[in-house]
Amino acid sequence: MTDYDLFSPAFKANPFPTFAALREHEPIYAHTAPDGRTIWYVTRYEDVAAVLRDGDRFGKDPRHAQPAAADVPHRRAPAGRPQQSINQNMLFSDPPDHTRLRALVSQAFTPRRVLAMSDRIHETAEQLIDRMQRDDQRDVIAAYALPLPVIVISDMLGIPAADRDAVAVWSQAIISPGSRGLNYSARKRNVRAFMEYLRDLFARRQADPQDDLITALVQAETGGQRLSESELFSMVALLLVTGHETTVNLIGNGALALWQAPSQQERLQADAALWPTAVEELLRYDGPVETSTSRWVRADTEFGGRVMRRGDLMRAVIASANRDFDQFDRPDELDVGRSDNRHLAFGLGTHYCLGAPLARLEAVIALESLFRRLPRARPVLPPLAWRSGVLFRGLRALPVRYE
Numbered sequence: 001m002t003d004y005d006l007f008s009p010a011f012k013a014n015p016f017p018t019f020a021a022l023r024e025h026e027p028i029y030a031h032t033a034p035d036g037r038t039i040w041y042v043t044r045y046e047d048v049a050a051v052l053r054d055g056d057r058f059g060k061d062p063r064h065a066q067p068a069a070a071d072v073p074h075r076r077a078p079a080g081r082p083q084q085s086i087n088q089n090m091l092f093s094d095p096p097d098h099t100r101l102r103a104l105v106s107q108a109f110t111p112r113r114v115l116a117m118s119d120r121i122h123e124t125a126e127q128l129i130d131r132m133q134r135d136d137q138r139d140v141i142a143a144y145a146l147p148l149p150v151i152v153i154s155d156m157l158g159i160p161a162a163d164r165d166a167v168a169v170w171s172q173a174i175i176s177p178g179s180r181g182l183n184y185s186a187r188k189r190n191v192r193a194f195m196e197y198l199r200d201l202f203a204r205r206q207a208d209p210q211d212d213l214i215t216a217l218v219q220a221e222t223g224g225q226r227l228s229e230s231e232l233f234s235m236v237a238l239l240l241v242t243g244h245e246t247t248v249n250l251i252g253n254g255a256l257a258l259w260q261a262p263s264q265q266e267r268l269q270a271d272a273a274l275w276p277t278a279v280e281e282l283l284r285y286d287g288p289v290e291t292s293t294s295r296w297v298r299a300d301t302e303f304g305g306r307v308m309r310r311g312d313l314m315r316a317v318i319a320s321a322n323r324d325f326d327q328f329d330r331p332d333e334l335d336v337g338r339s340d341n342r343h344l345a346f347g348l349g350t351h352y353c354l355g356a357p358l359a360r361l362e363a364v365i366a367l368e369s370l371f372r373r374l375p376r377a378r379p380v381l382p383p384l385a386w387r388s389g390v391l392f393r394g395l396r397a398l399p400v401r402y403e
């Protein structure tokens with residue numbers, strides 16, 4: 001059995017040849033973690049789709065796969081720690097908890113509310129590009145791709161503009177552990193400060209409702225039930241984290257892919273109506289989420305001819321599924337007009353991305369504005385610094401040259 005490198009910087013720089021080899025030789029690959037637990041990497045399109053759809057066998061809440069996964073510290077912190085409130089969100093829940101939480105947030109996160117953000121996203125994109133030019137900022141990630149989704153989700157939530165910078169600092173602390181270098185006590189302090197701030201904001205919105213997402217979340221009700229304070233906190237945290245971790249990568253990876261494929265860029269310059277299909281193609285070709293969040297095997301089972309034990313961990317490799325020859329014609333080519341494109345960039349099944357309509361709207365506006373305003377921008381390559389970690393695929397920085 002071959003040992004595949006799934007963690008080194010060289011792998012992160014270009015994981016696609018490794019994924020192609022896995023799909024061909026070991027499509028359901030068992031990796032043994034340092035603590036002895038088995039982690040299954042599933043890389044073919046059909047299998048990735050099957051795992052994401054099968055919440056009965058492959059659950060999200062580790063408590064449903066005890067004993068082996070019962071005490072995984074980064075998933076479930078001991079009671080009373082701030083981290084606990086963060087992880088009690090719908091992404092780490094199974095039905096019926098998940099069903100109730102998703103129904104409540106869906107009442108607040110409506111298509112109308114997303115569409116209403118359109119002008120604000122345009123305005124923000126233009127302002128950020130003005131600032132890039134004025135201050136001669138050259139890193140597309142720091143100056144554009146990161147602030148845009150953070151401003152948009154903060155606005156949608158109804159966080160007052162004056163508090164936005166403080167919230168950005170606090171929310172660094174709830175972003176996936178270690179990703180932006182905060183130690184444990186600084187993290188804890190920031191999470192506490194953020195919880196206090198939000199508790200006060202929830203109370204203010206309860207007393208004086210506004211037309212914003214926090215008010216809608218506070219008021220959402222199903223079957224006579226509302227979100228508890230800690231559920232509200234983790235919901236807001238989840239929405240902020242996804243703003244920080246995903247759309248930024250779609251804008252960054254997407255801009256890079258287009259700069260590396262001048263013929264595709266020319267097609268978009270000739271026909272701006274292609275932007276929505278281009279964004280779908282960028283999601284498929286080099287999407288923000290490399291591997292789905294963890295699934296836990298809930299009972300001993302067999303999948304694709306392999307025997308899995310209760311408590312084993314499943315990783316559905318979305319980036320690999322999206323390059324599978326059995327599903328896509330010429331999968332390693334970027335084609336901004338691709339028509340048959342059932343990519344899995346937003347997942348599938350019960351946990352299908354809640355923010356997909358917002359992410360699509362943001363990416364179309366952000367990329368269209370960037371390429372229209374800076375038509376001669378070019379990335380300064382190499383080297384490219386990709387972020388570490390198994391979940392996301394994104395650049396730490398994307399320096400560009402422009403006039």
Ligand code: HEM
Nearest residue numbers: 090091242246247250292293345346347351353354355359
């Ligand atoms: C291009 C940007 C984005 C991508 C590629 C993306 C991708 C994903 C994926 C793959 C999942 C499922 C994870 C799994 O099953 O393990 C997911 C779930 C989720 N996403 Fe997104 N996402 C994006 C943007 C957003 C935004 C902007 C928001 C909200 C503001 C958001 C909110 C969520 C939520 C709340 C869930 C959990 C849904 C549930 O458990 O039912 N996402 N996303």
